Amino acid sequence: MNQNVNVSLKLFIEYLQIEKNYSQYTLEHYQHDIKEFLMFMSEQAIPDLKTVEYPDVRVFLTMLFEKKLARKSVARKISSLRSFFRFLLREEFVAENPFALVSIPKAEKKLPEFFYEEELQQLFEACDESTPLGQRNKALLELLYATGMRVSECSQIRIKDLDMYLSTVLVHGKGSKERYIPFGSFAQDALETYITNGRKELLSKGSSTENLFLNARGGPLTARGIREILNKLIEKSTLTGKIHPHMMRHTFATHLMANGADMRTVQELLGHAFLSSTQVYTHVTNEYLKKTYMAHHPRA
Template structure:
């Protein structure tokens, strides 16, 4: 990219970090999408943000669709670039936003996948509790289902984040937003068994580490490590298909709402910034209740 684009991008990244308080993960996505756009523009002979016009944007979008990208990916790139050019207009670096007239493609209406209670029971039964790693896996699974936290949040949990007196965990969420989430007796019991036994055994392999969940080397488990644990549990169980960590988060929310929890409470527990993100679970819950009815009512 040319110098003036790099300078503008650096200013925008600073804005995302300081004013918007975005996570490093989100910022890296913004950087990638913006650099990709200007690499394509340079191939068209355009070297500065001020030269980009609506017709150039249409050519770029046509290229994305020709690559058969998913609508969600295209929507993310449009949203990112629209924000970038809006920032440049605000800073008077350019006069017009070439993305202002571009509509974001509607995302595919796909309901979140979740486990039925019977399926979840099979998954819990796949956990062995006679080994250190087995105790860790059981505690991990119980906590993810009990709290609905994200896998990245789970990997960051330390011992001091747990309060066994009131059965709550302090979760460090997106955008440095912390929240307290309660957990029930099953998670409480599994966590205590792991901390007092399995975790001590794992600690002996790696020395001091404040992370709650450790890998086989005694170090804090990574997000990928948690995904591997869940994949192996699926393999041991009689369930079909692949599990992804968000399924436990979706299951947490679906089961809460199916049993009468109000949407605002679920929003708070999930750490959603907007209620619209939580509203999808009303559709999931309706389908859940319908399937339960059809499976159990004598005259369904």
């Protein structure tokens, strides 16, 4: 990459970070997508961002589809690059946005994956509560299921965000939005055991931190670390496959709605800006109820 391209990318990432307040996870995706396009420019001998034209974009998209990427991945890349060139146009680094006319492919309609109650029980049983890490894993699993918070939100929870008397946690969501979520007695018991015992032992291995969940070295547990823990718990249980980052969140919402919670309440708890984002769980709940009926009705 030449110096001008480096500067443009740096300014764009700073814009997303400061003005848009995007998470580090989202910023990494933007950088990855843009750098992939810059590599394509180099291979195609396109000298500068100013010289990128619509036909070049079509060639890039053809290359993506030849890689047999999922529609969702292609849509994300188009969105990232469209935003990047929109920023460059605003800053007058380019004269036009070659991605402006590109249509984003429709994502496949796929219902969120979730755990049935008996599957979830196997995950809880995979936690060895005799060890500090096992206590942490149990508390982590219970809190994710009790609150439906995102993995990225869970990694940011601090000790002071917990109110053990009211059984609530303050969650710092997307776009600096905060919400309080209640949790039940199972999560409370697991958290108290972890904070009183396991966390203290883990903290002794590292430096002082306010983060609730710690890694094996006593430092703050990252979102990536949480995903790895969940996958290891899957491996320890009798379940197969890998856990999706949002699977506990989907399970939380599905179980709530299957047991009669109204959609507005679930929307608030999940921190969804739009009710349409929550409506997908009505379809999931129908599948959940159908499977439960078929499994338990004497004449199913």
